[in-house]
Each structure stands twice: as structure tokens, then as C-alpha cells.
Amino acid sequence: MSTGARRAAGAGAGERLTHLDERGRARVVDVSAKPVTVREARAEGRVLCSPAVLELIASGGLPKGDALAVARIAGLQAAKRTPELVPLAHPVAVHAVEVDVDVEPDADEPGVRIRAAVRTADRTGVEMEALTCVVVAALTFVDMVKAVDKRTVVTGVRVTAKSGGRSGDWSVDG
Template sequence: MTDSPQPEAHPSGLTHLDESGAARMVDVSRKDVSARTATATGRVLLNPETVAALRGGGVPKGDALAVARIAGIQGAKRTPDLVPLCHPIAVHGVDVDLTVADGGVDVSATVRTADRTGVEMEALTCVMTAALGLVDMVKALDPEAEVTGVRVEEKTGGKKGHWRRGE
């Protein structure tokens, strides 16, 4: 492998811009491989009738939560195809939890890898695609379904170690 130097960063110090200000993918080849996780959450706001249908198994298209869970897993694995500067990494594990609550469905995803860069984008994409999968399953019941509050809650691994929202 040729050891090519990383182009100079933008004077602002932003790593995803080259010295001229053009977007670039950062070279992570010299970073150490480490176990990394990221957890993200979000919520799908739904009307009371749709919540009741989810609780009672009355969604016309079928098992909406199962479809949403699989959509989330697929989304995590396809993140670099959707987010232009995201590195393709080995996704080693994905947990997607969907909890029907009053007012909607809470979505939580934890993604794990052992690689050179983190999995925050994969966790966020997992939550978003799970939420979108759910919206697709219930849109006939609730055309006003709304995805909200998608954010990273926690990450581990890498040079910066452990981070948790609010700490």
C-alpha cells in the first residue's frame, strides 16, 4: 500500500474540508481499530387510533413494528450509500427497539463495530429508516405521522472514548 499523505485541512480546522474548502472524505487508515458503539433515539408521533391499532395488531399492512425493525437494520448497513462522506465500515451488530407509547412509538438503536471510525451515523440512519418504515406501514391510518427528536444519545470507543448526552 502506498503511503499517501492526507491533503492539508482547511484553515478553519474542519476535517472534512480540504485547504481550498472543498468537501473531502477524511483518511482514517492510520487510526487504530477499536470496538465502538453508538446509540441513537427518535420518536414517531401518531394519533391515538394508530397507537391502538399498533397495540392491538390491527395495522392493515401487517406487523408494522417488525417491518420497521428490519428497515432500521438495513438502514444501518447502507449508511455510506446515503451519507456522502461517511466511511464504509463493518457493522457487527444492530439492536433496534420500538416501544409503543401514548402518542407514538419510541425508537432506539445501538450499532456496534470494531473499526477505525465510529458508528454514530449508522445509529442515526438506523433510527430514521426504522421510523420511515413505520410511517410507511401506518400512513393509511395516520397521514400526519411525524418523525421527531432523532439524536445520538451515547457513543463509546475511539480516541475520545465514552460520551453521553448531557454529561
């Protein structure tokens, strides 16, 4: 892999992508020698939608029902099933998942914000679980409102914080 490709993927100088072997083939990283530590990851994303959708949510008038509750449950379920969806993700013991789906009608771009926090005590982090939680919750919300608004947009999905493990703590705020 070229230096530019490593930088684009987020690897620094001298680092290599751990999910590739020396021949560049995908592999699941061996974490068996790593210590079990408490780890947490947080992620967020938004679904932009029309004010009409938000009004229907507030009045309970969406044709498919409570989009916020269904999206939240879908996110919880998705976090636990991440290794089935992301081929190189380790199956980790997910010990806690929190999902918030909040309506933001007064934002510059109206919609809903989805936030997830996933915790474990394991040998590897749960960033992929937090991201999967947010993405599946967002997709579920889109499915719930598409009859009313076919122009919804999922945006801004990112990890916002992680803690635990060898690389320590990190957040977008600092």
C-alpha cells in the same frame, strides 16, 4: 468557513470541519493511520402518531401489517447500508445492531420511540449508522401507518451516546 459557521456545526475554537479540505471542498477523511478499536454509538428518535394508530398496532389491525416489526428490520438493514446513503460516511464493518421500537401510548405525545445501538471494531465510529438506523426505521413506520394517520411526525432524532476511539466516551446523560 466563518467562525460562526464552525460553531453552528459543532466545531470548537481552533477546530475545523474534517470533511472539508483546505479549499473547503468535501472529502472523505483518511482514517488509515488510526488504530482499530471497539466502538459503539446509540441513537434515538420518536414518531408521533394518533391514538388510533396505537390501538390498531395493539389489536393487529393495521392495513399494512406489523409496523413495529417492519420498522425494526428496516432499521437493521439501513445501519448496514449507511455509506450508500451518506456520501462522506466511511464503510465500516458493522458487527452488531440492536433496534428497539416501543409503543408509548401514555406519553404526553403518543407514538413510538425508536432506539438503536451499533457496534464495530474499526478505525472510525458508527454514529451515522445509529442515526441512519433510527431515521429509516421511523420513515418505515410512517409508511406503514400513513393510510390511517397522515399527520405522523418524526422528531427528536439524535445520538445519545458513543464509546471508543480517540475522543472517548460520551452520553447525553453525562
